Amino acid sequence: MPETGPSGADAPAGPATANTVYHGDNLSALSALPEQSFTLIYVDPPFNTGRKQTRAQRTMVRATEGEGDRTGFQGRAYNTELGTARSYHDTFDDYLSFIEPRLRQAHRLLAEDGTLYVHLDYREVHYVKVLLDEIFGRECFLNELIWAYDYGARAKNRWPAKHDTILVYVKDPKRYHFDSTEVDREPYMAPGLVTPEKRALGKLPTDVWWHTIVSPTGKEKTGYPTQKPEGILRRIISASSRPGDWVLDFFAGSGTTGAVAAKLGRQFVLVDQNPEAIDVMRSRLPESTTYIKA
Template sequence: LVEAQRVLAPSGSLYLHLDYREVHYAKVLADGIFGRVNFVNEIIWAYDYGARPKRRWPAKHDNILFYAKDAARNRFNIEDIERIPYMAPGLVGPEKAARGKLPTDTWWHTIVSPTGKEKLGYPTQKPLGVLERIVRASSPPGGLVADFVAGSGTTGEAALRHGRRFVLADSSPEAFEVMRRRFAACEGVVFAEGVAG
């Protein structure tokens, strides 16, 4: 986190994805690195898939902590964020209902189906739609997007689809192989295996 904060552009941001077990610890840690004033949002990524425990409420969401390097200079491309339908369109005028609304801080998006065509065989693969929303909201066309715990490389695909450059890193050899397969046919994608500090 310290290094990520250091290399961010002045208008850059960091999205830190965690589950309910770690988010509270990470929030305190990230506040110490970025400063509480640069905490922008907590996004709840809600889904309804997976196991149903019998002794507690099922945990069906993850947390995404959104920090800016400098909240006063933070880039947030409100016009580039896809709009969603109103839940009660009859409560707004027809023009407003047709235009839709900006998503709130709770995002309903299913996880990557274990049998779906998007699945690449990486256990914690994120849905492309979630990463596309983040990339479009917080980076300019042609800008640089980095993911230091890239896993299956979904952030890179989202960046590529929306005209951004990207740098992906992961300490897992399995992740590296999944990313190599994912980007094998993409022109201009360069792999640097085994680079260490």
């Protein structure tokens, strides 16, 4: 593939000439990409929950011109639409054998100033941490981010699980890109203890992020299971890449990484083998996106 990319002496050569989505096995697609192409790689792999992940059919109400099947505020007409169920299987007999070659490809594809974010939960995160220490080296471990949320079922026989873990590794601990000035700031939890100026500015996030999940009735909702909120990806992409940099997500799912990258002026490559994921991305990503059967 032609190699084009952002300007600058340290900018990696681009893996494509345009934003690209590969439909197929990610290991095969990754093997064909040029090394050190990406400043940022974010992946949200299957969590190995042992069950089929399904987002049930959902009913949507859309405003319409003329007559609809229901009437809303100020007599406006609306139509009711039934969405389709989306699903994938999340069961692995040997999870580490599945994920290891893909993480090794991530290491190969990261630029020298690049950063990898691996989004997991309690089931596999500890084993993957040890694996990443082996692949990248323990000195390249940057952060363990905790994304805490408060939604869904509540267990009665144990502490309810209400957080995910995002492991952050860099290619070179002396060269990686991180710009805290580009990150959205948060309100102080004890605003009375800081000056009015600090209260107005807000504080930089720590390694514990409180952020709601994608609202079941919100505008972001695509109906794809495991969809992550744009706010989480916006923080990651803003901090660990620059405008014009290339961003990779090879478990792309609903395409949140690409959607946010495009809004922030980054270029992206996404990979997923689920036809339902590709359908969602076609409706969500910029029209200029190129789709390739991997």
